[in-house]
Amino acid sequence: MRSDTPKGELQIRRALITVSDKTGVVDLAKALIRSGAEIVATGKTAELIVKAGIAVTPIEKVSGSPEAFQGRMKTLSFPVCSGILYRRGDEKDEADLKKLSITPIDCVVVNFYPFEAAAARDGITPEALIEEVDVGGPTLVRAAAKNAPDVLVLTDPLQYARVIEELGQNETVMHSTAQEFAGVAWNKILKYDQAIADKLGQGRSTRKLRYGENPHQKAELQFDPDGPIDWDSKLTPQELSYNNIWDLSSAYALASDLREIAPDSTGVVIVKHNNPCGVSLLPRTAKAAGTTKVAVNAIGVPANSSDSAQKQALLKAWEGDPVSAFGGVLVFTDPIEGDTALWLSEKFVELIAAPGLHAEHPALKILLARRKNLKAVSIRRFGEMPAETQMAVPGGRLVQSSDTGNQDPLRSVTKTPWPENRTQLARFGIAVTRALKSNAVALVRESSQGDFQLIGAGQGQPNRIEALEKLAIPRALGVLKEIGGKISECILISDAFFPFRDTVDAAHQAGIRYIIQPGGSLKDVDSVLACDETGICMAFTGVRHFKH
Numbered sequence: 001m002r003s004d005t006p007k008g009e010l011q012i013r014r015a016l017i018t019v020s021d022k023t024g025v026v027d028l029a030k031a032l033i034r035s036g037a038e039i040v041a042t043g044k045t046a047e048l049i050v051k052a053g054i055a056v057t058p059i060e061k062v063s064g065s066p067e068a069f070q071g072r073m074k075t076l077s078f079p080v081c082s083g084i085l086y087r088r089g090d091e092k093d094e095a096d097l098k099k100l101s102i103t104p105i106d107c108v109v110v111n112f113y114p115f116e117a118a119a120a121r122d123g124i125t126p127e128a129l130i131e132e133v134d135v136g137g138p139t140l141v142r143a144a145a146k147n148a149p150d151v152l153v154l155t156d157p158l159q160y161a162r163v164i165e166e167l168g169q170n171e172t173v174m175h176s177t178a179q180e181f182a183g184v185a186w187n188k189i190l191k192y193d194q195a196i197a198d199k200l201g202q203g204r205s206t207r208k209l210r211y212g213e214n215p216h217q218k219a220e221l222q223f224d225p226d227g228p229i230d231w232d233s234k235l236t237p238q239e240l241s242y243n244n245i246w247d248l249s250s251a252y253a254l255a256s257d258l259r260e261i262a263p264d265s266t267g268v269v270i271v272k273h274n275n276p277c278g279v280s281l282l283p284r285t286a287k288a289a290g291t292t293k294v295a296v297n298a299i300g301v302p303a304n305s306s307d308s309a310q311k312q313a314l315l316k317a318w319e320g321d322p323v324s325a326f327g328g329v330l331v332f333t334d335p336i337e338g339d340t341a342l343w344l345s346e347k348f349v350e351l352i353a354a355p356g357l358h359a360e361h362p363a364l365k366i367l368l369a370r371r372k373n374l375k376a377v378s379i380r381r382f383g384e385m386p387a388e389t390q391m392a393v394p395g396g397r398l399v400q401s402s403d404t405g406n407q408d409p410l411r412s413v414t415k416t417p418w419p420e421n422r423t424q425l426a427r428f429g430i431a432v433t434r435a436l437k438s439n440a441v442a443l444v445r446e447s448s449q450g451d452f453q454l455i456g457a458g459q460g461q462p463n464r465i466e467a468l469e470k471l472a473i474p475r476a477l478g479v480l481k482e483i484g485g486k487i488s489e490c491i492l493i494s495d496a497f498f499p500f501r502d503t504v505d506a507a508h509q510a511g512i513r514y515i516i517q518p519g520g521s522l523k524d525v526d527s528v529l530a531c532d533e534t535g536i537c538m539a540f541t542g543v544r545h546f547k548h
Helices: 025-034 043-051 057-065 077-087 091-099 115-119 125-129 136-146 157-170 175-200 244-259 293-299 308-321 338-344 361-370 420-435 463-481 501-510 524-534
Strands: 014-019 038-040 105-110 150-155 205-208 220-223 265-271 273-283 329-334 349-354 375-379 388-395 396-401 443-448 452-458 490-492 514-517 537-542
Touching: 014 025, 014 043, 014 057, 014 077, 025 038, 025 043, 025 105, 025 157, 025 220, 038 043, 038 057, 043 091, 057 077, 077 136, 105 136, 115 125, 125 175, 125 501, 150 157, 150 175, 150 293, 150 349, 157 175, 157 349, 205 396, 244 265, 244 273, 244 329, 244 349, 244 375, 244 420, 265 308, 273 308, 308 329, 308 338, 308 452, 338 361, 361 524, 420 443, 420 452, 420 490, 420 514, 452 463, 463 501, 501 524, 524 537
Parallel strands: 014 038, 014 105, 105 150, 329 349, 349 375, 490 514, 514 537
Antiparallel strands: 205 220, 265 273, 265 329, 273 452, 388 396, 443 452, 443 490
């Protein structure tokens, strides 16, 4: 051991090692011994190091207490924590150290009990799982991280090689290394505590799912039992799948938007593979127009003058893309009506969700009489979306505020001003487009009854012009051929700006006269000029809605 420690470097006199993952720990212990450090260790960690021929001081000699309570108490003690936490060079702390006969600890090597791995094991009991909650480890790590850079804390075997190298060069560790590893330690504590809170915290429930997005993936649902969607409702014998839950969440978000846009209307959202394929919004006071070409040609069911507004809304949503609606996930903004259930019982759908559903609901009984494998969920409240979204990435986590709200400003940018009477339809279209995977465009229409309807969408495309030309326009023209109507009365909405005028040119060739887009391209002026040349009315929102 060096008698003089250079400034900015840490001399390790004593290292406490207590690890669950023992990878590389013997090599680290050897390097510490060569630099003059004393090794203090616990239980099986000590056994492994001693077996390698390295002298170890048992933790009991430092703590002054034996291991107790079947291993629950090992390292937690006043002497051990004091040896880590006292401030080096502080006169009062140094005096206390001497007065209390505290043994200094300059390095803490800890990795926690594998709680997450244990929680993922099939069949683990609550009693067994609680024993995987590490108490002493996080306490030691927190103390060491608080006292960096005067104490080195190692929480990952991947850190050992760097420390071994630095010890080999100068028998010390750089303060910068200790400070960096303290930052890693804080994140380890956060992640570990979050995993425990997610699994065991009050106010959350957990349900094992049959599998994840694919059969070879494990999955579970962690949820608030009093949340806006009753994920624990046992309305049918069929269990929700991972993909059901993901699709329903997307449909719920869009249905919440519909309720905000038009509180006096009833809405239906049909989602397939996390994309809306059928969406409609109809005033609750709307009356069916009788047998029409719309219902007969599009979906083969004539409307009846006594049809509820909800059933009409369902027909409108379904006719927007009958092929994709097959096997889809449906969310209704209002309690399900009897005539809605009767019509839907003739169709194959995977899952329905609506307010007020319960096991004895008459509409649900109608559906289950024909569709034994139907899944159903009750919605308690609309409009309660997470404040932020999170996604795990290699070595980190992406966190962002959620893309919510339905008040994107509309700024007319063409010679032909944006007509006020199309603003509400535009907001409907923006909500639909925001729910589509990018790149996304949508075509929406308003009928003489005042209903809003998605009639064509292009989504999930790396090429925006093809999303319009090859998907949205052909689909819309196909629907309009069946139900009647002109594409010139539809609004085209894009989730992001047009980098060139080609999208406007394609819209003009199809007969589209109304466009909503965020704007923000360096070549916005080209798109505006293209609109002015062809008489298209376009408005910018200034708000992009990418969804990946």
